[in-house]
Amino acid sequence: MLERTIVKYIPVQAVQAIVGFGAIAVFSRLLTPEEYGRYALILAAMALLNIVTFLWLDAAVARFHARAERFGSIPHHLKTAYRLYAVAAVLAGGLGAGVIALSPLDANYKAAAGFALVHMLARGALQIGLETYRAGGEVRRYSINEIAALLGGFGLGAVLVLVTELGAAGVFAGMAAALLVVTLADLPAMLSRARGGRGKPRRTRLYAGYGAGVSASVIFEHLLSVGDRFLIAAFLGAGAVGVYAAGYGLGDRLIDILFVWLSVAIWPMTIRALEREGEAAAREVARRAAAIMAAVTLPAAVGLILVAEPLTTLMIGGAMRAEAALILPWIAGAALLRGMMTYYFHEAFTLKRRPGLMAALMAAAALLNLLLNLVLIPRFGIYGAAAATVIAYAAALLSCALVSRSIFPLPLPWLEWAKAGFATAAMAGFVWLLPDLQPALADLLMKAGAGASVYAALALALNLAGCRDGLGLLAAKRVPG
Structure with missing residues (x-):
């Protein structure tokens, strides 16, 4: 069973490879070394902010899914997760927008950082679903959403860099747009799974303590x-x-x-x-x-x-x-x-x-x-x-x-x-x-x-x-x- 499950994940990882190497091949040619360096720095900074804001929640969703499934408490599990996401997204979005607006960065840097922030917030919502599908063995749902987000973001980003003068900001704009579409398409199905659940304080403390x-x-x-x-x-x-x-x-x-x-x-x-x-x-x-x-x-x-x-x-x-x-x-x-x-x-x-x-x-x-x-x-x-x-x-x-x-x-x-x-x-x-x-x-x-x-x-x-x-x-x- 282990080997069969590994094989099922080959398509999404193949797309990961195509997009990962494609981004290097395309953007290292379309962007100057300075613009590519800017892209790399913002990517690293936003990845760090995502870890602080949402990764703790993703880890808790993944770790406690099997236990929630065993005890028939998936709605409570997901309701807790989405409530915690909402709080984290409001705080991170407001703080991030304020920091970008008040920073001494030039306009191109600010635009790239702003689109990267939107991408991060949308990814946080989608990731709850992805972790749920992965933990529950729903490989097809996981793969469809991940592949759509990856290919859509890469394709739109490349097009925006080619047809506009956004530079590194165009890469993040394309990624954000594609992820918003995928997230909004997936969210109703996930929220239906949380229907009837309650975000209990004890579960909130457990998830926050583990995820931190x-x-x-x-x-x-x-x-x-x-x-x-x-x-x-x-x-x-x-x-x-x-x-x-x-x-x-x-x-x-x-x-x-x-x-x-x-x-x-x-x-x-x-x-x-x-x-x-x-x-x-x-x-x-x-x-x-x-x-x-x-x-x-x-x-x-x-x-x-x-x-x-x-x-x-x-x-x-x-x-x-x-x-x-x-x-x-x-x-x-x-x-x-x-x-x-x-x-x-x-x-x-x-x-x-x-x-x-x-x-x-x-x-x-x-x-x-x-x-x-x-x-x-x-x-x-x-x-x-x-x-x-x-x-x-x-x-x-x-x-x-x-x-x-x-x-x-x-x-x-x-x-x-x-x-x-x-x-x-x-x-x-x-x-x-x-x-x-x-x-x-x-x-x-x-x-x-x-x-x-x-x-x-x-x-x-x-x-x-x-x-x-x-x-x-x-x-x-x-x-x-």
Whole structure:
């Protein structure tokens, strides 16, 4: 069942990849390095505001859905969620609008920030539905809404940048418009599920207490991920932020999409197993998850490192291309470390509802990253920021893995991880021996295709993460009688 659920989420994650890489390819060409840097800075700032405003609520909706379903209290669960959303949206919207209006930013910055604020508020309402669908296993509803918001926002943003002089503001205007349409279309169905529910004070306190710890943790994790961009802007200017963000996006985006794809299927099942069958059942799901994560993400990260030059040549505008290619390998490694930390070891704290401890670990990692950036950026520029990211994530992963053992010991399938490492090393050695081709597209296709073929053959031979068994079961089901 786990593998089937993972497969069902492939379409939405494929769109995530198309939009994620498409945004880099399109906007790094349509926007100047300074405008792209502005876009990256506003995106990072609004993501931080979203974490403070709504992520705590999203986490509570996801974590307590299975319990509400078990006790038949979904209307009360959703009524509480929407009341909390309304309060948070009014406060954040008013405060955000006031700050933008009174800030010393120029008109273009203010317009971009204003559209980004509208996008964030609409996303907060939609996310309650998305978390509900995901927690309840309603993959089709989840995918339709997410795909519509992603493709609509990307398409409208690109059109507005092309036909207007809005620059970075056009990107956020398109994203906001598309998300408003999707949210307004989905909201009546979700509100009908909350009909008859009551927002009880006890449930409100429970959700706020749990979500606050999760938000605190993610705030520090977000600062660990994008805080260096503000320091780069201070030391080197917005143009350097644009170069760094372009290379970071290519190195981080694919790995993050893969981890998100796996986690949206895996962790709702783990929570349901914990609530219904106990800790042993939850650990069994987690054990299979850990093997699958390594089998998918390790070769992807190494593959990105191997094709950094042809990939950046194809995906990034010429003004930012050369330096972005040097950033990408560092960020691909950091993304792998972050993914295992966030989407595997953090779940121990989520399952046992100990987000405060997780937040403390992330605060220490963010502080380490800040100190490293203050030392390395003035000396090594954006390459110092990339190195600081790798070191900080390695320390954060190690601390989370060690501390989580005393909270909810997650399985460590060393044999499966070793098999994934062996297959990845063999793939890397084979690709390394291949000659470079021109143009860049031919080089990328040859190396990616050869690497994928070698890895797939070894994965089947080693039965990595049970892939050979899964294919055998699938084939057996297709044989009549």
